[in-house]
Every structure is written in structure tokens, then in C-alpha cells.
Amino acid sequence: MPxxxxxxxxxxxxxxxxxxxxxxxxxxxxxxxxDAVRRDAREKVTGSARYAAEHSPPGCVHAVPxxxxxxxxxxxxxxxxxxxxxxxxxxxxxHTNAPRLGEAEDPTLTLLQTDHVPHRGWYVALxxxxxxxxxxxxxxxxxxxxxxxxxxxxxxxxxxxxxxPEEANGGHPALRERGDFDAAFATSAVRVDATYTMTxxxxxxxxxxxxxxxxxxxxxxxxxxxxxxxxxxxxxxxLFQVPRHRVTVVSAYVGGGFGSKGTPRPQAVLASMAALHxxxxxxxxxxxxxxxxxxxxxxxxxQRVRIGANADGVISALAHEVxxxxxxxxxxxxxxxxxxxxxxxxxxxxTSHRVVxxxxxxxxxxxxxxxxxxxxxxxxxxxxxxxxxxVDPVELRLRNEPDTEPDSGRPFSSRGLTECLREGARLFGWxxxxxxxxxxxxxxxxxxxxxxxxxxxxxxxxxSASAHAAPDGTHLVRLAATDIGTGARTVLAxxxxxxxxxxxxxxxxxxxxxxxxxxxxxxxxxxxxxWGWAVHKACTALAGMVRAHSGPLPPEGLTARADTAEEAGRxxxxxxxxxxxQFAEVDVDTVTGEVRVRRLLGVFxxxxxxxxxxxxxxxxxGMTMGLGMALTESSTLxxxxxxxxxRDLAAYHVPVCADVPTLEAHWLHEEDPHLNPMGSKGxxxxxxxxxxxxxxxxxxxxxxxxxxxxxxxxxxxxxxxHG
Numbered sequence: 001m002p003x004x005x006x007x008x009x010x011x012x013x014x015x016x017x018x019x020x021x022x023x024x025x026x027x028x029x030x031x032x033x034x035d036a037v038r039r040d041a042r043e044k045v046t047g048s049a050r051y052a053a054e055h056s057p058p059g060c061v062h063a064v065p066x067x068x069x070x071x072x073x074x075x076x077x078x079x080x081x082x083x084x085x086x087x088x089x090x091x092x093x094x095h096t097n098a099p100r101l102g103e104a105e106d107p108t109l110t111l112l113q114t115d116h117v118p119h120r121g122w123y124v125a126l127x128x129x130x131x132x133x134x135x136x137x138x139x140x141x142x143x144x145x146x147x148x149x150x151x152x153x154x155x156x157x158x159x160x161x162x163x164x165p166e167e168a169n170g171g172h173p174a175l176r177e178r179g180d181f182d183a184a185f186a187t188s189a190v191r192v193d194a195t196y197t198m199t200x201x202x203x204x205x206x207x208x209x210x211x212x213x214x215x216x217x218x219x220x221x222x223x224x225x226x227x228x229x230x231x232x233x234x235x236x237x238x239l240f241q242v243p244r245h246r247v248t249v250v251s252a253y254v255g256g257g258f259g260s261k262g263t264p265r266p267q268a269v270l271a272s273m274a275a276l277h278x279x280x281x282x283x284x285x286x287x288x289x290x291x292x293x294x295x296x297x298x299x300x301x302x303q304r305v306r307i308g309a310n311a312d313g314v315i316s317a318l319a320h321e322v323x324x325x326x327x328x329x330x331x332x333x334x335x336x337x338x339x340x341x342x343x344x345x346x347x348x349x350x351t352s353h354r355v356v357x358x359x360x361x362x363x364x365x366x367x368x369x370x371x372x373x374x375x376x377x378x379x380x381x382x383x384x385x386x387x388x389x390x391v392d393p394v395e396l397r398l399r400n401e402p403d404t405e406p407d408s409g410r411p412f413s414s415r416g417l418t419e420c421l422r423e424g425a426r427l428f429g430w431x432x433x434x435x436x437x438x439x440x441x442x443x444x445x446x447x448x449x450x451x452x453x454x455x456x457x458x459x460x461x462x463x464s465a466s467a468h469a470a471p472d473g474t475h476l477v478r479l480a481a482t483d484i485g486t487g488a489r490t491v492l493a494x495x496x497x498x499x500x501x502x503x504x505x506x507x508x509x510x511x512x513x514x515x516x517x518x519x520x521x522x523x524x525x526x527x528x529x530x531w532g533w534a535v536h537k538a539c540t541a542l543a544g545m546v547r548a549h550s551g552p553l554p555p556e557g558l559t560a561r562a563d564t565a566e567e568a569g570r571x572x573x574x575x576x577x578x579x580x581x582q583f584a585e586v587d588v589d590t591v592t593g594e595v596r597v598r599r600l601l602g603v604f605x606x607x608x609x610x611x612x613x614x615x616x617x618x619x620x621x622g623m624t625m626g627l628g629m630a631l632t633e634s635s636t637l638x639x640x641x642x643x644x645x646x647r648d649l650a651a652y653h654v655p656v657c658a659d660v661p662t663l664e665a666h667w668l669h670e671e672d673p674h675l676n677p678m679g680s681k682g683x684x685x686x687x688x689x690x691x692x693x694x695x696x697x698x699x700x701x702x703x704x705x706x707x708x709x710x711x712x713x714x715x716x717x718x719x720x721x722h723g
Contacts, residue, residue, distance in 0.1 A: 093277060179347050189309070200637065450693075465519070593715065600627065
């Protein structure tokens, strides 16, 4: 049986330079840093980076969950005896014999506690066997009987159960009103009134959700694929009613999350439950086909946007009203109307959210929740206003730049949207664009261009870190941050080296374990700012200790610790956001209805960019997801069963390299002294925001028909094409 000693997180390599230089992708004072390799590059390409399901403690067995096959009801019988007679099957857990859990803030984690089935795909049993093959076969064969009940799968629009929640995701008020929107809209010279719809979308990270767990001496160790080991530790301690110091969670390497791993998910609970029941290590990986039902998704939305403006396109009235859905298990309200409170001048405004609880899987975070959905509708409506007024789409946005944040009245700490639009237009070659739709035709294809703006809030959480200086001149930075593929090891090493005044090659970063100094999860584009501030503070203190020390350092070295609870808790007098502008050029095949993106360009104002290479990866990764949002990604809810039909990567179509011939990300040199010592904003999510709208606007420019339902698949375009 393995011991419960703190797991060792693999070391990062010391090499910080690589031959050659990446092509210039922006203007930043981190000159030369884009020559540096990623700190985890060697581990990942050689396979020494170990993911959650790649740990196999001695005696480890395999668990496979069993999802409900009814849309709503109760489990009346679990025929476990038929399986327990099979060689290799160790146990079958259900609500009748599973360990009892404590209270959970998130009801989606109270698994195998009652016979209730809230939606299809809800886990109702867990099969544990000696091999993965035996566990899968037994789970497939487990007979479960149900008493079915009537279920309500929606749709949300027009549903009698719609209600106005108090808050949307992120703690935003669900309703905000300023001025008299109805009167201002009614008297506007130009009016846009349009409704935009989006189906559900799913995160689909490359690495499925997985955990390896074991107990020893009433202590729990879990290797988990999550975006925050500290949060998973705290939740497991509460569920299993043990002190937090008796739980160790390691998320050293994570193969993507995009929000679906931002909160603890079923695999960690079920693996820990099975390990407790059997008294031996248990490994569990959720099958990809089941992720759509149990790890969250971007909720479908119906968004009505109304804009009233004068003949010059200056907005006087703006309403953004969102209808969406949640589950009966847990309320999650996509905050899609919130970006309209930030973007444009709007003396008279109404932004609202309404939601209905249905017998469907629970939605949750997906990359840029709220902003990705809401900015699609808002920026498409802005394009419609451009057509209605005859004002160029770039110029229209410039005319509606607010002096302060419209909703709060606070000054912006920095707002680079104007420069993003102008620089993007220059790089894209926007000048001289023929505004007439449907006029660029060649070889059976229609070509169009479009633009959209993007924004994402600056978020910050309290973090802690330690920094150590050794006598040999090396330095070690430790904190419980999680690198989900974004390059956290690399950028934190740069921050530490700069604060210490030493070469980056002398700094090693250890992260990914709850045994390290507490750190918030990787989400909300807040990781670098939150973790980096704690690292900067600890390293600044360490540098002072080293300067004050006379002679060689002691054999044990020197260590400084810091936390930013006080700094993160201060309320800022500024509205703090990143901004960007995306430009797209598309071809639409008049025979097949297929849309091809010829060019996609993004220009961003996101504070100081600390690591150009990893920043570029984040920007273009987000833009690629925005392309999928616009053209291919869709999850259809089956009303007969209340679940999603596209449950694998064969049916749920994500973009591939061939879908984006030319993809460019640029950024501005933006100095903002009102953020953190590094001057950085988040960059992980703003790339997706605005991209779908830019592509949709380009499709309208190409064909001359406004389609308001995403994704823009060929079947939706074909009726409007005439060869």
C-alpha cells in the first residue's frame, strides 16, 4: 500500500533559450522572452509529465461509473449480485451501499446518496474491477430498474417557468437599468431589434476528467485532472468529513479544461469513494461520451438586443435581454448581458437575465462564460446598426467609446479598444472595403469581411507563494497553482527572475499540489495576475533578505513567504478590463453552403504581456475556439431524453488546422499601473470573445443575408444561396 507522503511534483527544466526566434506577434517590453522554451516542454514531449490517470499505485484497481438511462425518475433496483460473481469484479456501489457524504455546496457532487435521478446521464452506480476492460464490461452489463417520471426538457424561450434570478454567474446582478430605455428607444432615429440564438456548447478538453485516489491512515491522496488542487482538496475534505490537512490533491499536469475542470467534478468524488470502500487505490477516467452530462457546458441562450441611435450611429438606448436555462440540481445563469454594461456609451440601458430550471444536465463555465455568448449578440447587433446607419463598422464603434464605464461610472484603468480597432484595421487592410454585401463573387464563392470588438474583466484572487534562495545560486518558487496548458510555469519563472534580479535559468517553479502554498484555481483569466502577484511579493522580500545578508548564504538557504489576501481584497476605484478587436475574411461556397475562414486577425490590449510565446498561444487558441463557436460547434438537446446527442468528437465538430489558413494575434504595449506589480491583465479568454461575431458579420457581408443562429452550418446558409 502506498504511503501518504506529499507527492513530488516533477521538476521544471532549467533551459530557457532555444535556437531561432518566433515571428513577431506584438509589441512588448519583454524583448527576447519569446526565444524561451516553455518550462514543461521537455517533460511533455518525452512523456515524463504524468497526468492524473497515469499514476498507478501498487494494488490499483479501476472504476467505471454507470449513467442513468432515464430522463427523470427513481432507481428501484440495482442488480449488483449478477456482476459480483464475475472474476475480477470487486464491488458495485450505488445509493444502497456507497459511503455517506457530508454537505456539498455543489449538489452535482452528492453522488450515489439517494435514488433520485434528476436527468439522463446522472451517475447512479459505480463498478470497480481489477482491469479497465473488466470494469467497462461489467458497467455495460449492470441491470438497473427505474420508476420513470415526467420530465421537462424545455426549450427555455416562452417557458412558463421562466424567472428572474437574483444574480447571474460571477455575482453580477441579473437586472440593471439606467435611465428610461423604453422612451429613449421609441424616439430614436435608427432602431435595431434582433434576437440571436446559440445552442449549447461543450468544453471537450484533450484529457478527459480523471482521478487516481487512495486512503491510508484516514488520509486521502488524489491525483486529479482539475484547474485547482486547493479547491478540490477543500471540497473533498468537506464531503468526506476529514480535516483539510489530511487530504492531498495533485494536479501537476492537466490536459486542458476550458472551465469544465474549474470546479471539482464527479471523478474525484467517485474515485475517493471507491478507494474508501475497498481500502485500496482506485483509478477512474470519465468516458468522453459521458462528459456532456456531468462536467458542465455553455448553456444555450436566446438573446434579444435592441439599440436606438441617432442618424450618425451614436447610441442613446441599449437593451440586452437574455433567456437561458439551468438544471433542477443547481442554478447556473450564464451572464451574457453583462458585457453590454461595459462596452458602449448608453445613457439609457436595460440588461437582464431570465432562466428556467429544466430536467437537463447542469451548465457551468466554458471559456469566457457570459462574454463569449453575450458579445456575439451585441457585436452582431452593432453590425446591424452599422448597416442601418451607413456608418463603417469600425467607425461606429469608435463613435460610441464611453468616457467612463457606463454601468458603474468608474473611470477605466486603461481602455485600449480604440487603438485595437485602428491597429487591427491597418493590419487587416480594412481601408477601402466595399460596404455593399454580396458583391465579391468569384469561382462560385462569395467573399466578405467582418469586425467585432471584445472585452474581458480583470479578475484577481488572493494567493500565496514561497521563494527560496540556495547557496549554489539557484532559486525555488513554490505555490499550489495549476498549469492547465497555459504556460504558468514559464511565466511565473519570468516574474520571479525579474523580482529577484537574476537570470530566469536560475529559477525553478514547483506547483500543482495542495501541499504547497495555497493558490486560487486557474480560471477567469486570473491565474497570472493572482499567482504572479504572490510570487512577485515573495521574491521581492527574498531579494531584500539576500541583500541584507552578509557573506555566503547559510547551507539551508533563505526563504520568504507572502500572501496577497489584503491586496486582492481591496476594492478598486477603477473599471478594469482587457479589450480587443477581431477581423475576419470568409468565403461562402454558393453550391455547398460551406463557410471557409480565409483570414482571422486579433489585436488585443491586455496590459503588459509577460511571455510573448505563451501569450500568442492563448490568443490564437481562443480565436480558434471562437471559429468553432461560429461555424461548427453545437450540442443538440434531445427532448425525448433531455440529454445531448453530440457526445463525442466525431459528432461535436471542433476546428482543425485546415480550418484556419491564416491566423494572427497581435497586442499593444499597454501600461496600466492600477492592476498589480507586473501590470498584467488576463489573456486566456479574450481571444474567443468577439471572434464568432466577426465571422458572422463577415458571412453577412459575403451573402447579404443576416443569419442570427449559431453555428452557421451549411444547411442554414443553403436556402439563401442561389449559385
